């Protein structure tokens with residue numbers, strides 16, 4: 001029986017739609033290794049985690065060691081031009097990745113800058129979903145991601161953090177996804193449980209994914225925020241598991 005305010009059972013399956021393995025230095029000062037991440041996942045019933053890291057070798061090594069636990073995204077910088085496109089194609093053709101990660105803040109480009117277009121075209125051609133960090137001005141605002149999604153209606157975008165920590169951006173993330181059917185929302189690092197419920201009501205309960213953003217955030221805290229959001233048990237099952245499973249086309253978990 002569902003008890004509001006309690007963790008959903010650790011044996012109910014979950015998929016983490018956004019996290020990282022490896023170290024992030026400078027101001028971040030966070031890290032988690034692949035084995036440690038797998039231990040956390042096993043404890044909490046997380047069957048698979050979608051991972052990315054600025055150094056793709058870190059991601060690919062974790063995925064190679066634990067192919068059932070990790071799905072890799074290629075983190076590419078659009079400023080690298082053709083080199084980035086070639087890398088995406090190479091990794092996709094080798095079936096080493098299952099999507100593209102864009103981090104407009106980290107790599108300092110506006111989300112809908114024309115330098116992004118060749119990467120989006122290459123990802124779209126291979127039906128690779130595009131995960132875009134959101135929530136930090138001036139580069140990664142929901143409106144810019146919306147404009148990118150409008151320009152590429154056949155590409156599939158995940159707005160990672162659904163606006164992140166600022167209420168105005170969170171509201172814009174919901175409104176942008178409501179207007180654009182090719183945007184899905186991922187809720188890690190977003191502090192307002194009520195906005196998880198609102199996103200499900202206004203955008204659709206099939207368009208929201210749960211994520212931990214480990215090691216920046218803790219799995220348990222991110223889980224609890226979704227758990228107390230007011231979603232019905234059937235909606236929690238979709239947000240924690242069913243939606244991202246269908247989105248990624250996974251039949252093996």
Ligand SMILES: [Zn+2]
Pocket residue numbers: 018019020213216
């Ligand atoms: Zn992240």
